[in-house]
Amino acid sequence: MSSKPIGIFDSGVGGTSIWNELHLRLPDENTLYLADSKNAPYGTKTEQEIIELSIKNTEYLISKDCKIIVVACNTATTNAIKILRETFNIPFIGIEPAIKPAALNTKTKAIGILATRGTLSSALFHKTTDLYSHNIQVIEQEGEGIVQLIESGKLESAEMTALLKLYLQPMIHANIDYLVLGCTHYPYLVPQLLQLLPEHVKIIDSGEAVARQTEAVLKEHNLLNNSNKKGRVLFYTNGDTQVITKLLGANHDISYLDF
Template sequence: MNNKPIGVFDSGVGGTSIWKEIHKLLPKESIIYLADSKNAPYGEKTKQEIVDLSIKNTEFLLHKECKIIVVACNTATTNTIHYLRENYQIPFIGIEPAIKPAALNTKTGVVGVLATRGTLTSELFSKTSDLYASGIQVVEQYGDGLVPLIEADNIDSTEMRNLLYKYLKPIIEAKADYLVLGCTHYPYLIPEIKKILPSHIAIIDSGEAVARQTKAVLEKLNLLSNNKTKSQLQFYSNTSKELLSVFLKDVEEEIEVNYLDF
């Protein structure tokens, strides 16, 4: 069981930002990544649609004999993680906006959160904000349109820059000193975001924390790989394996990218 793969799924290519942190921390682990780009963005779907898609993704990874599943999507986590944990025996690692570190460290008392509608309107996000950001002003900003542009590899575009300026302006004007990225696609926008934000605003995403939690759970369950051979790194996309490969071009190890009719 130890040498079974870690499963990771996201509503597209964004979760590769999480995959990279997990692989960096756990290089001996084999990992299977599922990019459900055909249904991106999840943030604009109903809760039931998100649940149904998460079940479908989970069933695929279970069929591949994964030992643990990382839900590398804020919207899927905030809307479905409780359901998945209640209905499957396998351990799940979720991801949600890193409100806690921003709220604990802010000096201005104002924190900005850029996320999808599906994440910001979820019950779990509301509970997390109430728990950790009491007394803190949280400026919530929907990132409508950002995920489709990333999925189309249009990060360096006028349309992207215009949207980012529009969404970040209220956060800057509110005098926030932290910006929390609440979507796994958004770390790919950090170079563009830094061109707009004042230098004193710190950017937080959840990638490293998710990797550390994945390792901790595997250690607790005695499931860390003891494989002496090379790990297998497999990727599946239900739209374009060429696009997925673009977001993996900095990976030095041998990877396998497949098209999946899914």
């Protein structure tokens, strides 16, 4: 058993959607979440910039004695996780868009993927898409501006609604029946997406799968915390603490960190 925390990082507050799934599945685990909101979004940065930021985040979490690191960012995973695994002697859990289940289950033979530019342009994303997208139409859409609005506390703004309508229109026209969310910020858009999409469209993300994989790796390395006590939860951000507070509620330990 290990009471050391699970470390989680993202380019901002979006990865809290992954934390939600982890905490639901592994309530005994102590968790430490690092939000690099100052540098959000990663999706517009170069591969080298993403790698450097991911290394910096990892070094901080290791300094806090984390036993495993969840890269709760699609862009950081697809661009940097290989380097992280080669550089640090600690288990890493990555996240990438849930293309496989959408491609295998589509009835209309058309799926939509809403993701950042950094994810859509990555080699890992193209490899996964090519593997599972035979004989189906894949409508890729860069969600430019979405992360910035969420990080600015404008999740339910008129600007957000206008962007979503613009980005979803080609997908609706193509008769998609699955929408894959390729950024951990995007699950917070689900209530709005459900209002804008036809009823038959299913929305999927990777949160539950990441939680299952994290549990499996912890078991494999004998790192599960079986204390039967509710885990301690810490959130650090170099952005506005009110943004995370608004998403998660005020009953969490949320601190500003200058990093």
